Amino acid sequence: MKLIIAIVSNDDSLVLMKELLKHKYFVTKLSSSGGFLRKGNTTLMIGARVEDVDDIIKIITEFSRTRNELVPSSVISDVGVIPTMPLEVTVGGATIFIVDVEQFKKI
Numbered sequence: 001m002k003l004i005i006a007i008v009s010n011d012d013s014l015v016l017m018k019e020l021l022k023h024k025y026f027v028t029k030l031s032s033s034g035g036f037l038r039k040g041n042t043t044l045m046i047g048a049r050v051e052d053v054d055d056i057i058k059i060i061t062e063f064s065r066t067r068n069e070l071v072p073s074s075v076i077s078d079v080g081v082i083p084t085m086p087l088e089v090t091v092g093g094a095t096i097f098i099v100d101v102e103q104f105k106k107i
Contacts, residue, residue: 001104002053004046005097007032008064012092013042016063020046025056053098064094 008016013029020027030043048056070086 001101002048002050003099003101004044004048004053004056004060005099006044006046006060006064007041007095008044008060009092010040010042012064012094013044016060017044019059019063020044020056023055023059025052025059047101047104057096060094060096064092066093 017027017029025046025048028045030045032041032043046056068088070088073084073087
């Protein structure tokens with residue numbers, strides 16, 4: 001058995017969870033934040049049989065898209081903080097960890 005931990009954008013999490021549930025994969029959702037933009041993320045924990053891991057990764061890949069977004073930027077100088085042109089950065093996608101599960105119990 002495997003535990004898939006997927007960190008995805010809040011923007012993608014609802015549709016992704018619906019798709020995983022449609023394929024009968026059970027998901028636990030944890031709210032999280034962090035990263036470069038300090039935006040909200042969703043951490044999904046998915047218990048999976050070894051033979052289901054590739055299918056789950058395909059679903060996560062399909063429903064966790066990357067996109068470009070403009071973010072405000074500024075420069076700190078001797079006179080203070082000076083706003084500059086917004087930067088275009090790529091956001092979204094998924095970070096996936098796959099961990100071996102030694103034992104699983106549902107009580």
